[in-house]
Amino acid sequence: xxxxxxxxxxxxxxxxxxxxxxxxxxxxxxxxxxxxxxxxxxxxxxxxxxxxxxxxxxxxxxxxxxxxxxxxxxxxxxxxxxxxxxxxxxxxxxxxxxxxxxxxxxxxxxxxxxx
Amino acid sequence: xxxxxxxxxxxxxxxxxxxxxxxxxxxxxxxxxxxxxxxxxxxxxxxxxxxxxxxxxxxxxxxxxxxxxxxxxxxxxxxxxxxxxxxxxxxxxxxxxxxxxxxxxxxxxxxxx
Numbered sequence: 001x002x003x004x005x006x007x008x009x010x011x012x013x014x015x016x017x018x019x020x021x022x023x024x025x026x027x028x029x030x031x032x033x034x035x036x037x038x039x040x041x042x043x044x045x046x047x048x049x050x051x052x053x054x055x056x057x058x059x060x061x062x063x064x065x066x067x068x069x070x071x072x073x074x075x076x077x078x079x080x081x082x083x084x085x086x087x088x089x090x091x092x093x094x095x096x097x098x099x100x101x102x103x104x105x106x107x108x109x110x111x112x113x114x115x
Numbered sequence: 116x117x118x119x120x121x122x123x124x125x126x127x128x129x130x131x132x133x134x135x136x137x138x139x140x141x142x143x144x145x146x147x148x149x150x151x152x153x154x155x156x157x158x159x160x161x162x163x164x165x166x167x168x169x170x171x172x173x174x175x176x177x178x179x180x181x182x183x184x185x186x187x188x189x190x191x192x193x194x195x196x197x198x199x200x201x202x203x204x205x206x207x208x209x210x211x212x213x214x215x216x217x218x219x220x221x222x223x224x225x226x227x228x
Binding site: 032034042045101104107 | 148157
């Protein structure tokens with residue numbers, strides 16, 4: 001069965017510093033990986049995805065993520081954090097080997113960017 | 116398109132009452148998901164439809180929960196009878212294809228007292 005793990009409940013960084021939010025996954029077939037962000041009292045907003053191709057994918061608001069097949073990871077990164085990046089971040093995976101396309105989310109990581 | 120539309124945005128009900136949450140997916144999307152979000156359990160997938168057919172309902176907590184998708188533009192999640200532990204934010208999401216991202220509604224905050 002597919003699964004996603006976000007090992008950190010919270011990540012704290014200073015504004016202007018680089019940030020990394022970690023994600024590892026487990027699927028039996030080809031993974032389709034996603035990052036979402038959730039601001040308080042809002043729905044989830046799509047940030048970026050890896051379907052195929054380059055291992056480094058770029059998304060909204062200056063975020064990027066690196067797909068690493070050997071480590072089964074898909075970490076979210078940003079070179080310079082902003083206070084406004086503070087939010088709850090979710091990693092997600094879709095697996096198509098069973099032809100169902102079920103979309104599973106990790107537990108979420110709270111990112112706190114301090115001025 | 117207006118995005119995924121959920122109603123109501125907030126629902127407060129008494130224990131034992133029936134609750135129906137509604138979702139209108141984005142036009143043309145083939146997949147629809149219902150999720151529940153709580154502090155303790157995070158974001159749980161309850162049920163997943165593809166082309167209006169339930170594909171996986173293994174996340175539905177118990178028989179009190181049921182979901183339907185009578186057509187491509189409407190889905191409901193029903194809880195009968197409701198219990199205080201059902202209090203959560205319920206999200207609906209849709210996607211056009213099985214290998215693409217899903218788009219989320221704003222959610223329904225359910226409080227069962």
